Amino acid sequence: GENVEQHPSTLSVQEGDSAVIKCTYSDSASNYFPWYKQELGKRPQLIIDIRSNVGEKKDQRIAVTLNKTAKHFSLHITETQPEDSAVYFCAARLMTTDSWGKLQFGAGTQVVVTP
Amino acid sequence: KAGVTQTPRYLIKTRGQQVTLSCSPISGHRSVSWYQQTPGQGLQFLFEYFSETQRNKGNFPGRFSGRQFSNSRSEMNVSTLELGDSALYLCASSRTEKNIQYFGAGTRLSVL
Numbered sequence: 248g249e250n251v252e253q254h255p256s257t258l259s260v261q262e263g264d265s266a267v268i269k270c271t272y273s274d275s276a277s278n279y280f281p282w283y284k285q286e287l288g289k290r291p292q293l294i295i296d297i298r299s300n301v302g303e304k305k306d307q308r309i310a311v312t313l314n315k316t317a318k319h320f321s322l323h324i325t326e327t328q329p330e331d332s333a334v335y336f337c338a339a340r341l342m343t344t345d346s347w348g349k350l351q352f353g354a355g356t357q358v359v360v361t362p
Numbered sequence: 363k364a365g366v367t368q369t370p371r372y373l374i375k376t377r378g379q380q381v382t383l384s385c386s387p388i389s390g391h392r393s394v395s396w397y398q399q400t401p402g403q404g405l406q407f408l409f410e411y412f413s414e415t416q417r418n419k420g421n422f423p424g425r426f427s428g429r430q431f432s433n434s435r436s437e438m439n440v441s442t443l444e445l446g447d448s449a450l451y452l453c454a455s456s457r458t459e460k461n462i463q464y465f466g467a468g469t470r471l472s473v474l
Binding site for chain 1: 419
């Protein structure tokens, strides 16, 4: 089955700097890669996702890149702000028209943005 | 539109007991997934239901089971509770044609 590894487990950045989180997946058939943000005591929320037919996607200060050949994808947060402090989870999944595999999550990255 | 609702929010049980957790998906969502979240293991997939059928299952023992009703509400049951079952259990729902999963607030289970 799919296995997703996520690094680093913790990331401390100064406000205004960039943060990068990397994930690798094992199943080359996976074609859907979401990122979730979980603030302390709250539920995970989707912040961005990418499908295997594109290499990069941006949404304001966040972007995700995908390298299918190397089977890894990354989350980039620019101009970090204190409210970006949270645990970020990557995930991977195979999706087809008629079926889908289970959504496999990485172990999470605790991001701390210091003012 | 109401979000994903999980009940109860907190549960305290003792070893050997069983527990049933409930999840009401967002209206119109037919897929419900369950996850176990622990500090050291992150989000571990338990199972996924769609139209009352289990579509995927994670690597958990048979003590963990679930079901989905015709109104898409889902329940999961854990029998013969162990200390290691203490965790936050999250439910997420999605529409059939969308991949986005929306999470509930979770049920925090403590096994003493």
